[in-house]
Amino acid sequence: MVPVIAGCKHSFSALVLCAFFFAAASFHASAASKTEADEKAGAALFVDKGCTFCHGVSGVGTAKAPSLIDLRKDKAWPEAKIKIQILNGGQKMPPFADSLTDQEVSQLIAYLLAKHRPAPPAAALNPAAQ
Ligand code: HEC
Incomplete structure (x- = not known):
């Protein structure tokens, strides 16, 4: 059970990290266009x-x-x-x-x-x- 939870946690934080980078990248792209x-x-x-x-x-x-x-x-x-x-x-x-x-x-x-x-x-x- 513990490894499953750990895995979940891991992929959840990976997802959050991904979402963060995506947001940062698209923010950068629109800000940079000027x-x-x-x-x-x-x-x-x-x-x-x-x-x-x-x-x-x-x-x-x-x-x-x-x-x-x-x-x-x-x-x-x-x-x-x-x-x-x-x-x-x-x-x-x-x-x-x-x-x-x-x-x-x-x-x-x-x-x-x-x-x-x-x-x-x-x-x-x-x-x-x-
Ligand atoms: C093969 C010729 C050709 C190439 C290569 C080309 N264009 Fe065009 N472009 C046109 C024509 C013809 C129009 C007028 C509308 C139409 O027929 O598509 C046009 C229209 C436009 C318009 C709209 C402005 C207007 O008054 O119609 C923009 C913006 C534009 N082109 C940008 C670009 C950019 C940026 C590139 C390069 C990535 C490019 N074009 C490459 C032929 C070309």
Whole structure:
């Protein structure tokens, strides 16, 4: 009987610990989406993940896809909708749900909605130059 109780106790505390870490991790993710580091990481991802291929360097827009420059001021594009667009794609935009982690999506959004968008690192723009 005692070992069973001990086992229960053990798994219960493991569960509590897990729940704690999960809560801490998700809190961190949402809090972190506003940091400058995330905006910079998002700038690099925007290049690395090929967003620039359609949306142009810094998201200025091309014939393939609309400009994302004024997304921050666009009431039609709240953060939740931007997230859905990135995850699921659109009519001509491919879905990125399989190629981005939650954190990467947050970083991309942090970049797109940044007041002063950081420039992508030179290495991301021209890896051959490094
Ligand atoms: C193959 C081209 C293509 C790629 C690659 C692409 N997009 Fe798009 N994106 C589009 C098109 C086209 C639209 C317009 C709506 C539609 O047809 O899906 C769009 C729309 C959007 C929108 C909504 C804004 C608006 O005004 O419609 C966001 C936000 C966005 N893209 C972000 C991204 C991000 C972030 C990436 C990289 C992870 C990315 N896109 C990669 C083509 C692309």
